Amino acid sequence: MLLGAPGAGKGTQAKRIKEKYAIPQFSTGDILREEVENQTQLGLKAQGYMSRGQLVPDSLIIAMMRDRIDRDENRCGFVLDGFPRSVAQADALEKLLDELSWPLQAVVEITIDNESIVKRITNRRICSKCGADYNLIDKPPLPGDLCSVCNGSVVLRPDDNEQTIRTRLDVYDTQTKPLRDYYEARSLLRRVDGNQPVDEVFDSVIGILEGAAAGK
C-alpha cells in the first residue's frame, strides 16, 4: 500500500511496482476518473467531491474497492494507491483482507513538503486520451499541447489548480494522516523521501517491499 499526500508520487511508483511484479494496481483516483468519464452512477456521484478536492464518501469507495479486490486473480498480490484514505476505509480493508486471509505486507508512506507538491501538481499535465504524464518543468508535451505517445490533447487535470490542491492537502492532513498511527501501531509503516528522483524513490520502495516479503 502506498500512502502519501497528493502529488507525493504514489501513482508514479504504483505503476512501476505493477510492471516489476506483474501484479494489478488499484489507484482509486484513476478508477474514479474513469467512472466520471463514462458518466456511470458512481461517476456522477463522485464528480462534485473530486472537483472540490474532497474525499468521495467512504460507503461508495468501500463498495467500489471491495468489488475490485475480492477476486481470485488478486491472490498473488496487488498494489494499492490512494486507498485507504480514512480510518473507516482502513477498517473496511482490514476486515476484507482478514476474511480473505491475505495479510497486508507493507505500507509505504512517500513523504514530501507541501510547497514542492504545489509546484509539482500545478505543472503536471496529462494526456486526455491515453493518460500519459507530462510536466512543464522537465517533460513538456509536444508543441500545441499534444501527446508524444498518441497525439491526444494534453490538459490540466480539473482538480490540479492551486486552490483545489490546497483543499486536497488540508483533507489529507485531517482525514488521511491518522493512517500513519493506524499502520504504525500494526508495525507496517515505512517511510521513503519523495523529494528524491523517481528512480531513487523506486529503489527505496522496492527495498522495503522485498524486506517485508522476506519477513524483515
Ligand code: AP5
Ligand atoms: P488521486 O488521483 O488519488 O489524487 P491524489 O492523491 O491527490 O494524488 P495525485 O494523483 O495527484 O498524486 P500522486 O501521489 O499519485 O503523484 P503522481 O505520481 O501522480 O485522487 C483524486 C481525487 O479522487 C481525490 O481528491 C478524491 O476526491 C478522490 N479519491 C481518490 N481516492 C479516494 C479515496 N480512497 N477515498 C475518497 N476519495 C478518493 O505524481 C505527481 C506529479 O509529480 C507527476 O507529474 C509526476 O510525474 C511527478 N513526480 C512523481 N514523482 C516524482 C519525483 N520523485 N520527482 C519529481 N517529480 C515526480
